[in-house]
Amino acid sequence: MHSEVSLRSRHGRFGLWLIGCLLATAFPVSAMAEPAACDRGVTPEHDLQATLDQLPDDDSRQVLCLGSGEFQLDSMVTLTRNNTILRGEGRDKTVLKMKDGVSSPVLVLGDAMHQQPSRKIQNVQVESLAIRGGGESDSEFFADLPYLSNSALVVRQGEDIVLRDLDVRDCRSACVLTEYHSRDVRIENNHISHAQWDGVSLNRAGPTALVGNTIRDNVAAGLTVEYLQSSEIRDNVIADNGSHGMYLADAEHNDFSNNQIENNGMAGVFLTCSVRERDPVLCWDNSFSRDNTFTDNRFNHNRFGYQIAVDDAANCLGRQTPPNVSRGDTFKNSPNEEPAWDRFGRCIAFEGSKTL
Template sequence: MKLLADPRHIGWLVCSVLVLIMTLGTGLASANPEADCDRRVRPGEDLQNAFDGLPSNGQHQTVCLDAGTYRLNEMVVIERGNLTLRGQASEGAKATVLQMQEGISSPVLVLGDAYHREPQSPVRQVTVEDLAIRGDASTEREFKPALPYLSNSGLIVRRGEGIVLRNLDIRHCRSACLLTEYHSRDVLIENNYISQAEWDGLSLNRAGPTRVVGNVIEDNVAAGITVEYLQGSEVVDNVIADNGSHGLYLADAEHNRFSNNLIRNNQLAGVFLTCSIRHRDPVLCWDDSFSRDNVFSNNRFEHNRYGFRIAVDKAANCQERGGPPTNVSRGDVFVDSPNKEPAWEEYGRCIAYDGSRTLETPDSQSPG
């Protein structure tokens, strides 16, 4: 009691209490994501109006969607940059769902210019996180009738730069569930679940640097991941499983790293290395478009029909530039996933196996 009677100790106690209150208040605010919301939207409100009504001053805006199902009769288009779209999650599940109405032939969410075949300008610095996105895979059309260049994907990024797609659950898509196109670059695709597309789970079309990290991509009708031109990118720590064709279909992919992925139970190849096709019947490649200078390291291939499958022709092969093989498999493990490649003497060595190994199974063969 004598200590409290001393004015110096009373002042110290008051200051300590004030600091504690301020600290607790800051902690509560940071733990509450709603404190960061500039605009809140509830189920039943018009999502497109909410985005169109945001300030056009270029300052960052965060739009928060309450829990519930947002039933859509038309795609939602976000052309404004410097934006975060955030849903809510509950006990590991996505509590916010964007649901395209049954029978509507349309993508669900488009980032960028949706109204010109080739986007007129980039969309920059957009984050989409903590949402479930559901298309209607039962519709007959793969493309939107009014905009026939626009595929009926769950989420499309058109000429995006600095895009983050995180903690999304995307399913039941008539085309690819997630598509980036028209030279989108600096895109992070992280910790998403992508499944039950009528075509590919994730499609990267003419993509610049992209990071695909920690996703589960499974049970899609075609490939888990398909690439038509990809450069300077990373695909790491993903599960790519149970897809109807290939785990990864890589056409015209250069200077990329594929590491620590589990590639399992895909009907055809775990990784299909090929070229960009200019004619399909018979198949002819664009000149010099074969995937090259890619590093595959510490991936695990399990129970695919093939591990690596190489498809080349005279126009796009592994011999034109000479020298060592144009891709490398380093430390990969193959379980019941034999590798299949064309004759070395005709097309050159397309891939070298550096420390990769095959575990003993009845149907497997040694790499290379």
């Protein structure tokens, strides 16, 4: 069983890094032609958490509209109510900002009070606002609830979630984190940057659509995956991240298409396993990323294009064809790095991909 605790896998991920030196219509939540009318409004002069807590305790849909200005927060905002829309006046007008020096998540969707969420949160949208995290605050984890990372926007066991038209920056851990088997999550048309860890982190995620985002200037990876299944990652710009553009551990049956992946410190795409032990680095059995299709992605000026990290427990042996395929990708100053296939098997096939 893979751990839900991100700290252990992070340490292991860096160990592997060192040794390595479906479609949108399938998602039940879709864009509405016209925004739903506001049921209630709140301005920065009022208590956002209290306003959320006063929404009707029933299954009715509620639209809470956040006015323009900066909501100064000294503790995280939590939303546990289903069928709720949080909408700002625009990501250049409405800002949720954690006060300087506070080590905390900014917005948590779902049950934050238990390490294993007690129930799902369903049918929630957050759109048209900016979120500013704690930046370089003291701790990556929330002191009162140490299983909770100080990511800016956290989705915990969510289902049918839309995160759209957001500007999320200055995050102490990840900027956007989904965890505990969140599924049918759509992360669309957002700007995500300046995380002290990864821009977007998907931890044991079901179907997810990551579409049309700009994810850049994060200390670690632009996107990191610790098990992701049957998802679509397309039309994103993933650039200028400190380690990898995309770090894919135990990712299966996913489509990656038309992404611009450039100027990342290590690989544009790092294909690997889920880490069981970090010293020495050992993988969970049969956890290497597999059955993924990469189509028409553009790799420019990364240290590597694809970089493959496998071991004796998680590899590509015993397959008639490689489990991953690159079709029509282009590589400019992004050489691919692959291990000794006679020992580990071939892990990726190239069909019509070319170096420019």
